[in-house]
Amino acid sequence: MKPNPYKNQLTTLKRKGSSDTEARIRNAALNLFTKKGIKGTTTREIATKAGIAEGTIYKHFKSKEELAVKLFLHCMDAFTTELLESIRELTDPRDKIAALIKSFFYFAKREPKIYSYIMVVHHTELGKVLKQIEPKPKDVFTQVIREGIQKGYFRKMDENLAAALVIGMMTRVILFYERGLITTSYTELISEVVEAAFRVLNETKSEYNI
Amino acid sequence: MKPNPYKNQLTTLKRKGSSDTEARIRNAALNLFTKKGIKGTTTREIATKAGIAEGTIYKHFKSKEELAVKLFLHCMDAFTTELLESIRELTDPRDKIAALIKSFFYFAKREPKIYSYIMVVHHTELGKVLKQIEPKPKDVFTQVIREGIQKGYFRKMDENLAAALVIGMMTRVILFYERGLITTSYTELISEVVEAAFRVLNETKSEYNI
Amino acid sequence: MKPNPYKNQLTTLKRKGSSDTEARIRNAALNLFTKKGIKGTTTREIATKAGIAEGTIYKHFKSKEELAVKLFLHCMDAFTTELLESIRELTDPRDKIAALIKSFFYFAKREPKIYSYIMVVHHTELGKVLKQIEPKPKDVFTQVIREGIQKGYFRKMDENLAAALVIGMMTRVILFYERGLITTSYTELISEVVEAAFRVLNETKSEYNI
Amino acid sequence: MKPNPYKNQLTTLKRKGSSDTEARIRNAALNLFTKKGIKGTTTREIATKAGIAEGTIYKHFKSKEELAVKLFLHCMDAFTTELLESIRELTDPRDKIAALIKSFFYFAKREPKIYSYIMVVHHTELGKVLKQIEPKPKDVFTQVIREGIQKGYFRKMDENLAAALVIGMMTRVILFYERGLITTSYTELISEVVEAAFRVLNETKSEYNI
DNA sequence: TATGAATGAGCATTCATTCAT
DNA sequence: GATGAATGAATGCTCATTCAT
Incomplete structure (x- = not known):
């Protein structure tokens, strides 16, 4: 060996x-x-x-598939844990959203393979195991957004829809960045996405300063 | 036969x-x-x-791969053509963005297999042929957004970043919808995404009425 | 090829x-x-x-196992058919037994591979398919012996036991012959086994002349 | 452990x-x-x-094969020993044959795995080691039958052929019994096989009373 | 002596591709 | 063009055997 x-x-x-x-x-x-x-x-x-x-x-x-599944569960767990960790000491949902987005980007940067593998599996028949995982990154976002809506920080809307909007923005931006379609610096990118997220979530535009 | x-x-x-x-x-x-x-x-x-x-x-x-590639080119062409068609008679970039989003959703609904195949290929080694395609859906969005920025309708920002934000929102919302994570009606969903897109793109929130 | x-x-x-x-x-x-x-x-x-x-x-x-099974069914069928054929035109159970024994030996000689394969499978986990086959060589013997007992040619005894005795003698003699443990001519061997069979089956020894 | x-x-x-x-x-x-x-x-x-x-x-x-071979030798030895033991104090070949048959059946009943393993190996490429074993059960039968013929108790015939007939009857009856094809009691079965053996071996039918 | 992780040749089976008809 | 039997390299997986501890 x-x-x-x-x-x-x-x-x-x-x-x-x-x-x-x-x-x-x-x-x-x-x-x-x-x-x-x-x-x-x-x-x-x-x-x-x-x-x-x-x-x-x-x-x-036991098999190549078991390897793929266990690896996926591992990756998901690492990702979710990191997201949860990033908001552990925060209380304001707006702070949490900002933290989650930063954490999401950092994770994708620091562990590109893990992040990438998670993205790949989503479009695979292996994606069925997704349903058994609890909580997933999506749930973290949904939960925080629900909390923000309840507390009146975010406008009233379906929290899953809102999560989809925010997660969609992040993943696509990261994809574009990885493919060299966006030249903006990674740090700047994060700021932009946070800004965009608040534009989407807030009652009125950008009332919350990052 | x-x-x-x-x-x-x-x-x-x-x-x-x-x-x-x-x-x-x-x-x-x-x-x-x-x-x-x-x-x-x-x-x-x-x-x-x-x-x-x-x-x-x-x-x-010639081979299974050629079949996959030609099929992909076909699908991309059909998609891009439909998007272009939807804005052919429009002039205001804001109208165009709204039309593109609607068209995007409608296409995904009417041709779920084609839409799905395009999404799948993105996360495949076949994804390399993407670079040879011109124009792709993303380019249509980028172009319209650039135009909107130039004409002062949208705030100044990297047009590719902006496109990523908008496309990301759409694809993720459609994905959530297909997986039953969002129960909102498809029509309502489109309105929501258009609203969100303008929040992200406009100088100030939702000054443009859909 | x-x-x-x-x-x-x-x-x-x-x-x-x-x-x-x-x-x-x-x-x-x-x-x-x-x-x-x-x-x-x-x-x-x-x-x-x-x-x-x-x-x-x-x-x-479909698989190696299916090949083995189908081959076995084929072999069994060929064997059983030949045995049945050998007694088709006979009526006296004693003639039938003699004919079956000859036919058994001839088959083993003419189609040693088929005969051998049948013997081998018996001691294999594939032997379970045996139960699904109807009729098998054993059944032919059992049937003829039952008939002989009913008609009073053979002494009263369990027909399956009797079949076991006769079949056992044949198979073992053939095995010994194949391994060179018996040097008697094949023809002579057949006579001996027929003689032995009648000794076992008849009311009194060898009242029936071959 | x-x-x-x-x-x-x-x-x-x-x-x-x-x-x-x-x-x-x-x-x-x-x-x-x-x-x-x-x-x-x-x-x-x-x-x-x-x-x-x-x-x-x-x-x-040394290897799985050595294990299989040694196990086989062991089993054969145990079997042969038991057969030899059963006739140790007997002198009349007819008594010996009867004893051997009983012993054979008892062994198969008491040590079904050992008996079964011996039968299985016969139809395996491992069967080649058989030739190196001396004496084997078959030899015990052959020897006793030879003795019986010489002493005039049994009719003149090839002693190996005779052994094949007797052994064949036993093994097949046991096989049928194990597979539930014969419902006769085991004890009764032994009597029947002894009877059959003497019918095959004796000058005239069953002159020897068991 | 006993362990059990590691080995790697070998296995049954699959599948994209070819080609004679 | 269409067929489908034949191909054979490649695959996921097994298992008897080894060896450092």
């Missing part, structure tokens, strides 16, 4: 008690799945990239 | 001069690709669904 | 309407299954021996 | 000096081999059933 090149990279994916090998498999899979899709990635490739034997994958995961 | 069940359904996909068989293949492929992904669909399934022999596919397309 | 070396050998296994290829697969499988067992035979070996590509097997059989 | 569930069951398989672990492996293997065949049983299953680690098997046996 070659030295693990991921050893210091992605501790997020390494559960306590799980072996080094399992983390290597996860990371290799994550890299390949985001690059070539789940169906487009072979177990052989995963093993090679992880520096292990093909059979070893099956000592840790 | 069984009677073509798509004969009267999807003329959008039937080019002049192309045979009935080719249209059957396209439609079968479209249905399966959106349901199971491109990699997840076998040529055998396509042939069965199209009511033809497996080998016949290769009389019309 | 190489010329089929079995073309003129085993028409028993070639069903009308089934392709030459299918017969080649059947024959290759039969040879290998009897030699190395079902589990011990790989699809690659079957394909090689049949002079076809590995994938071709799956155009004719 | 879990408590050995076989500890008090099958001392036959536990050689002096061999560890408890080895006995556990033997017994687990015996159970699985008879149920699923040798090829059909994995070392992992054996280890699990034996309550040990997979690697431990290789501390006691």
Whole structure:
């Protein structure tokens, strides 16, 4: 077994008690799945990239699909946890929304593979496991928006619709940024999206200063 | 060969001069690709669904990939054309934006498979052909937004960023709607998104009445 | 595809309407299954021996197991049919028993692979399909023995037990013969087993002359 | 390591000096081999059933095949020994035959796994080791029959043929009995087979009373 | 002696593609 | 153009075996 090149990279994916090998498999899979899709990635490739034997994958995961699913749950959990963490000490829903957006962008920047994998799975038949996950990032946004509406900070509207609007803006902006369609700096981008979010949510435009 | 069940359904996909068989293949492929992904669909399934022999596919397309690509180009073309058509007789950029959004939603509703296929391909390695397409839906939005900024109707901002915001809102709302996460009526949804778009684009909130 | 070396050998296994290829697969499988067992035979070996590509097997059989099962049903059918044929024009149960024994031995000699495959499957988990087959060789013997008892030619005893005794003698003698443990001529062997069978079945020893 | 569930069951398989672990492996293997065949049983299953680690098997046996072979030799030895023991104090070949048949049936009843494993191996490529074993059950029968012929108790015939006839009857009757095709009591069955054997062997029918 | 993670050759099966008819 | 049997490389997965602890 070659030295693990991921050893210091992605501790997020390494559960306590799980072996080094399992983390290597996860990371290799994550890299390949985001690059070539789940169906487009072979177990052989995963093993090679992880520096292990093909059979070893099956000592840790029942099947390629289980690997993909567990990886997805892991990624979702990491993402959701980070979002929740970002608003833990905040009370004002407006502060929370701003924090969530920043956190969302930061996560996409810091863990591009994880973020990317989550986006990819959404458009896959694996997407069905989504329904079993609770809470998901979407729920965090929905909850905060509902709270903001109740407290009178945001205008009255369907909170799921509102969440869709905000999440849509973020994901699309990040996608455009990644594809080089937007040259604005990442920091500036975040400000713009926060501004846009408040324009969409507030009773009147931008009454809340970021 | 069984009677073509798509004969009267999807003329959008039937080019002049192309045979009935080719249209059957396209439609079968479209249905399966959106349901199971491109990699997840076998040529055998396509042939069965199209009511033809497996080998016949290769009389019309060089490979499964070519089929997927041509189908994608077709879908993109149909989408872009419809968007362009919706603003052909309009002059005010604000009218155009409103029309584009409506058109976007209507297309997604009327041609869910085509719309869905376009969304799916984005998150696929096939997504690379995107760059060769000109113009794409995104370009239509960008162009109109640029025009609106130049004419002073929209606030100054990067037009690609603005397009990302608007497109993101639309696609995410449609996704939520399709997954049953939003129960608002489709018509109401369109109004909401138009309203949100103007909130994001206008100098001040909703000064433009839909 | 190489010329089929079995073309003129085993028409028993070639069903009308089934392709030459299918017969080649059947024959290759039969040879290998009897030699190395079902589990011990790989699809690659079957394909090689049949002079076809590995994938071709799956155009004719859903799986290796289906191949093994269908082959077994075929073999059983051929065997049973031949036994039934041998007594078609006979009426005296004693003649029938003698004819069945001869036919049993002749079949084992003329179609050693088929005979062998049937014997092998009996001691396999595939043996469960045995119960679904009707009638099997055993049933032919049981039926004739029952008839002989009813008509007073054979002594009163459980007909299944009697069939077990007769069949056991035949199969074991053939096994010993094949392994070179018995040097007696095949013809002589048949006489001996017929004699033995009547000793077992008759009221008194050998009252019936063969 | 879990408590050995076989500890008090099958001392036959536990050689002096061999560890408890080895006995556990033997017994687990015996159970699985008879149920699923040798090829059909994995070392992992054996280890699990034996309550040990997979690697431990290789501390006691060089390979799965060696395990199967040694197990077979063991089983054959146990069987042959028991047969020989049953005739140790007898002198009349007719008594010996009767005793052997009873012993054969009793063994099959008392040690069904061992008996079954011996039968299974016969139809396996492992069957080649049979030739190296001396003496085997068959030899015991052959020897006694030869003796009986020489002493004038049995009619003149090839002693191997005669052994095949007797052994065939026994094995087939046991097989039918195990599969529920014969409902006669086991004791009655033995009597019947002894009777049949003497009919086959004696100069004239049943002159020897059991 | 016992462990169990790791191995990697080998397996049954799939599937995009070809081609003689 | 259309067929569909045949192809064979590639895939996900298995499993007997090894070895550091």
